[in-house]
Amino acid sequence: MTELPILVVDDEEEFVSTLVQRLRKRGWAGEGVLSGSAAVARVAANDFAVILLDMRLPDMDGGQVLREIKKIRPQSRVVILTGHASASEGEEGIKNGAFDYLLKPVEFETLLEKLQAARDRDP
Amino acid sequence: MLKGNDFPEQPNAGDQNMTFFLDRLTSLFRTKPRLKPAELQAAFRAHYKDFRALLTANNNALELMAEMEQALTAGRSFGMAFVRGNCTALSVNIYKMIHHLTRLADGRYTELDQPFRAITKQLEQVIALRSPSAEGALILTMAEVDASAVDQVGEKMANLGEVRNRLGLRTPDGFVITATASRHFVEADALQVEINRRLKGLDLDNLEELYTVSAGIQNLISNAPLSPELEEAILAHHQQLATDSEDELLVALRSSALGEDSSNVSFAGQYRTQLNVSREFVVQTYREIVASKYKSQAIVYRQQRGYRNLDVHMCVGCLRMVDGAISGVLYSRAPDDPRSPYVIIQAAPGLAATVVDGSGATEQFRVSRTPPHPILHRQSAEELSHSPLALTELQAAELAATGVRLEEHFGTPQDIEWSIDRCGLLYILQSRPLGRPASEGGQDNSSISSHTVPQIRVSIVGRSVRQRGLPAMQQVCGQADDKGDAVPCDPLTLLSGGVCASQGVGCGPVFMVRSNLDLLRFPKGAVLVIETPYPDWASLLNRAVAVVSETGQPAAHLATVAREFGVPAIFGMKQALATLENNSLVTVDATGGKVYAGRIESLLALAPPKPNLMAGSPVYKVLTQALAHITPLNLTDPASPFFRPDGCKTLHDLTRFCHEKAVVEMFTFGERYGFDDKAAKQLVVDAPSQWWVIDLDDGFTPDFDPESRYIDLNHITSAPMQAIWQGMTAFPWAGPPPVSLGGFGSIIFQSTRNPNLDPAVRSAMAAKNYFLISKNFCNLSVRLGYHFALVEANLGKYLTENYVSFQFKGGAADQDRRLLRIQLISEILSEFGFRVEQKVDAMTARIEKKPGTYLLERLKVLGYLLIHTRQIDMIMADQDMAASYHQKIMADLRTLMDKTTPEA
Known part of the structure; x- marks a missing residue:
């Protein structure tokens, strides 16, 4: 069990709620938001162990959200999880400090491994 | 082969034909002019325009036919889009030919329309042909399943039903959500129509597009509602399964696609299996498994093997989890020797998944097939990174006896997943034909009679040999130099060891894949170098020339698919990531267990030809059936009384007829109009x-x-x-x-x-x-x-x-x-x-x-x-x-x- 929760940022409500539920089942506290601005606001208010970030959000571009998050908390560990595969977008994300770049749909066990790796990384 | 607008079959017919032409030509110049020169020229131009358009269409039609015939023999992969696209283009070109011929002939030959319509209708029927799908129950319990239920439960579950109900061996309790159920699910609300729309025109060479479309479709299915009837049925059966259990019931949801596990098509690891699923996630997981039919590697695999999406129906087994103490894989014969007197057992602590997903270290045993089934060989403790497992001699013997029984029942060597629970009870989780026996990988290098490389003749082009390989394109070995003499020298061995997961030799630049990002950038023709052979990397196997993995066993799904695709692979090659360098040119000799710097022609010459992945597949069959209405040429002799529109039985006949008559029409132009x-x-x-x-x-x-x-x-x-x-x-x-x-x-x-x-x-x-x-x-x-x-x-x-x-x-x-x-x-x-x-x-x-x-x-x-x-x-x-x-x-x-x- 980690002290800090996970933030799931994705505009698909069903996906967010199912994932948060599954994470909880495996001992990970988590919460979800459905927009970029909500994500930035949550990060400003709270420290998260890992932020799982979709790249296609209704109000903001995922890359922009990533930069904002890093501005507020440079140490945050952000894992990109996207359904729109793009090598250039991925490279950009890693350059801007994302910990990993995952493609949807990801097997839950694989996701857990990545989240663990991100959490356990030295800040 | 395609005959083009051939000369007639009979040696003399050509001469007759020629005489006919020559007579026509002669008469052309005997006829008195009737039209004024300007009118004549205008009429001629109009005819000539049609004539040329007809020739172009004829040319295109012949080209398309040749391309389709070649696809059958060349062994390269093609999908229904190719078949459909070419058939349509062909029909269009032949329609054009008929149209232009009719104009050339001032309205004659309209009766060609009839055979044209008849043939194209037959073609459409062939292309639209669906695999027969029986209607049945939404759910069958494992007690009801055996081989006869294969059309409803898929081969994996049908085999497991056989194991349970015919052989009386222990398998986990559970039920199968049938093909009928998944069909109802995806056909509701035009879901399948939308899926097909997204797949249309998908370029498999564009990895970004592939992954994006795949994710989009899976998302679509994962979020689609199940009918209340199906959802209730699933939960009710789950409830029944839970009745006896004291704690929370956990199940494994296993994909069992129709067509999966047939003897030469493994679909290994292409679809999803989810372990430890609790009640609240069963329905959602079911949707995700149905969605996994459209995983990127499954899309690629189907295309490579000639399966249409509609050929595959996703059935899902919902089985009580076995609390595995030791689990693994059992081959009833050595994969490289179909007559081996021993079985091979690979075992790992816990669940079998670590053995087949390639991620865990395993222990290997050879156990005699003959009672009392003694252990013949056990991997020594020094070779293991962990302490030896507690697989007893008795358990090994029970496994061997079971393997022999399953092989006898199914009539062919078996690849079996098993688990022994904490009470010591053996469960069979899966049994399927052992893929690609005889010299097709799956053996370790110590046991194979690998071809040796006694004196590889190498000419070094460049001088700057780097320790970690050679710059791509700089080193070419085994080629003759300018004087025609090859210079013998020792090739630089970069890596040695591992196990052969798929035989063969491949050469290309190294490309290491550590993340999804690397995956998207993987170039065609590169050597895939990875730490773990996850099944997910299978989507790269149609691009990779060879695979080198630091860990993994020949039992891994990726190895199975590599063998099917004929991609050489070495697993368990330690230090591969640290030793090799991205973009350096290497030759991977999977059979010999070595990676060499540069390109070694003498080794590549030994590589077996790539298998024809398409032969016998549904798409291949559709093309074969379509070609039966396209290429046979029945109208060979223009002088024959049967050389007429109603003699046209195929599209080739129509091209032949139209071309022949067009030429005649051009030649008789003067006769009809009075040619000066x-x-x-x-x-x-x-x-x-x-x-x-x-x-x-x-x-x-x-x-x-x-x-x-x-x-x-x-x-x-x-x-x-x-x-x-x-x-x-x-x-x-x-x-x-x-x-x-x-x-x-x-x-x-x-x-x-x-x-x-x-x-x-x-x-x-x-x-x-x-x-x-x-x-x-x-x-x-x-x-x-x-x-x-x-x-x-x-x-x-x-x-x-x-x-x-x-x-x-x-x-x-x-x-x-x-x-x-x-x-x-x-x-x-x-x-x-x-x-x-x-x-x-x-x-x-x-x-x-x-x-x-x-x-x-x-x-x-x-x-x-x-x-x-x-x-x-x-x-x-x-x-x-x-x-x-x-x-x-x-x-x-x-x-x-x-x-x-x-x-x-």
């Missing part, structure tokens, strides 16, 4: 020749006097005719070869330059030779001596309209010698890039869709051959003479083409 006999101008080169030229459109210069009976080359604008003429006249003909064969000694020949040499004037053979030309078109029918040849070329505005075709038939010698001559001509034309087809003593040669300059050079070759191969059939029995002729011809042609190198 002054239209044929005698070609004058120094003196009047035996060659006549007819302008079809803009083949003469504007200043040419239409009243003149003669024309010289300066007034001819036709580029293809000029090229043919150049070829004909570049070298003087040496005359007939010196033969003395009685009557044949007096064989008549006609020189292109000497109009007086025309002693055959009394026979049909003496007919004049006509060039029918426009600026970019030329049709030349030639009867020289005893053979007939037809050259036709069109150099259009578009590359797709460009072609040169050559038909050749006949001769005076016996058939053997005529064949030899055709052989000689075929060889020469092949060297110049022609696609040559030969049938009896007739041949056709074609080049299409090449630039004008390229085609003009080829026309010179044809012009040369027209003249210089006359009567050499008479001496073809003499091999030396034939060889010297070949040599002389090639030398002349090279000179003629201004040192242009012939192309293979």
Whole structure:
């Protein structure tokens, strides 16, 4: 069990709620938001162990959200999880400090491994 | 093979056919003019336009047919989009041919519409054919499942049902959500329609697009609602399963696709299996597993193996989790030896998943197939990174006995997943035919008779050999140097060891894949270097030339797919990521367990050919059935009374009929409209020749006097005719070869330059030779001596309209010698890039869709051959003479083409 929760940022409500539920089942506290601005606001208010970030959000571009998050908390560990595969977008994300770049749909066990790796990384 | 618009089958029919043409031609010039020249020209232009459009369509149709036939034999992968697209394009082109022929013939031949519609309707039926899908229950319990339920539960679950209900072996309790259920699920709300829409036109070579479309479709399915009926049924069966359990019931949801696990198609690890699923996630997980039919690697795999999406139905087994203490894989025979007297057991602590997903270290045993099943070999503790497992001799014996029983029941060696729970009870989780036996991988290097590399002959091109491999393209080994001698030297071995997961040798630049990001950037033709052989990497196997993984076993799913695709793979190659360098060129010898720097030709030469992945697959069958309505040629003889519209049984017949009739219509144009006999101008080169030229459109210069009976080359604008003429006249003909064969000694020949040499004037053979030309078109029918040849070329505005075709038939010698001559001509034309087809003593040669300059050079070759191969059939029995002729011809042609190198 980690002290800090996970933030799931994705505009698909069903996906967010199912994932948060599954994470909880495996001992990970988590919460979800459905927009970029909500994500930035949550990060400003709270420290998260890992932020799982979709790249296609209704109000903001995922890359922009990533930069904002890093501005507020440079140490945050952000894992990109996207359904729109793009090598250039991925490279950009890693350059801007994302910990990993995952493609949807990801097997839950694989996701857990990545989240663990991100959490356990030295800040 | 495709016959093109061949000469007729019967040797004499061609001559009859020719006589017919020649009669027509003769009559053409006898008829009195009825139309004024301007009207005539306009009518001719309109007809000629149709004629050319028909030829282009004919050309395209033949090309499409050839492409489809080639797809069957070439072994490359193609999908339904290819079959559907080509059939449609073919139908369109044939429709065009019929349309243009009808116009050319002033409204005749409309009856072609009937066979055309009949054939295309049959084609549509073949293409639209769906696999039969039986309706049945939404759910079957494992107690109800055996082999007979395969169409409802998929092979994986049907086999497991057999194991449980026929053999009485222990399998986990559970139920199967059937094919009927998944079909109802995806067909509701037009979900399948949307899925098909997204898949249409998907470019599998574009990895970003592939992953994005795959994710989108899976998301669509994962979020689609289940019918209340199905959801209730799933939960009710789950409830029944839970009745006896004390704690929370956890189940495994296993995909069991229809078609999966059949003996030569593994679909290994393509679809999802989810372990430890609790009640609240069962329905959601079911949707995700149905969605996993569209995982990127599954899409690629289906395309490679010739499966349509509609061929695969996702059934899902919902089985109580086994609390595994030791689990693993059991092969009832050694994969490389179908007669091995032992079974192979791979075991790991916990669940079997770590063995098959390639992620865990395993322990390996060989256990005798004969009771009391002693352990013959056990991997030593030093080889293991962990302490030895507690698999007892008794358990090993029980496993071996079970493996033998399963093999006997299913009639073929089995690949079995098993688990022993904490109470010591053995469960069978899966049993399927063992893929690719005999010399197809799955063995460790210590046991295989690997080919050795005693003296690899290497020439090092560059000097700067880096420790970690060589820069791509710099090192090529095993090739002869300038003097033709190969320089023996030791190849630089970069890595050695591991286990062979898939035999073979591959060479390419290293590309390491550590993350999804690397995956998206994986280039075609690279060597895939990974730490763990996850099944997910399978989507790269149609791009990779070889795989090197630091961990993993031949039992891993990725290894199975690599073997199927014929991609060499070494697993368990320690330090691969640290030793190899991205973009350095390496040769992976999976059979020998080594990775070498550079390209080693001598090893690559030993690599087995790639398997034909498509043969026997549903898409392959559809194409085969479609071709039955396309390529057979029934209308071979235009003189036959059956050569008529209702004799057209295939699309090829229609092209043949249309082409034949179009040519006749062009030739009879003058007859029908009254063609001015002054239209044929005698070609004058120094003196009047035996060659006549007819302008079809803009083949003469504007200043040419239409009243003149003669024309010289300066007034001819036709580029293809000029090229043919150049070829004909570049070298003087040496005359007939010196033969003395009685009557044949007096064989008549006609020189292109000497109009007086025309002693055959009394026979049909003496007919004049006509060039029918426009600026970019030329049709030349030639009867020289005893053979007939037809050259036709069109150099259009578009590359797709460009072609040169050559038909050749006949001769005076016996058939053997005529064949030899055709052989000689075929060889020469092949060297110049022609696609040559030969049938009896007739041949056709074609080049299409090449630039004008390229085609003009080829026309010179044809012009040369027209003249210089006359009567050499008479001496073809003499091999030396034939060889010297070949040599002389090639030398002349090279000179003629201004040192242009012939192309293979």
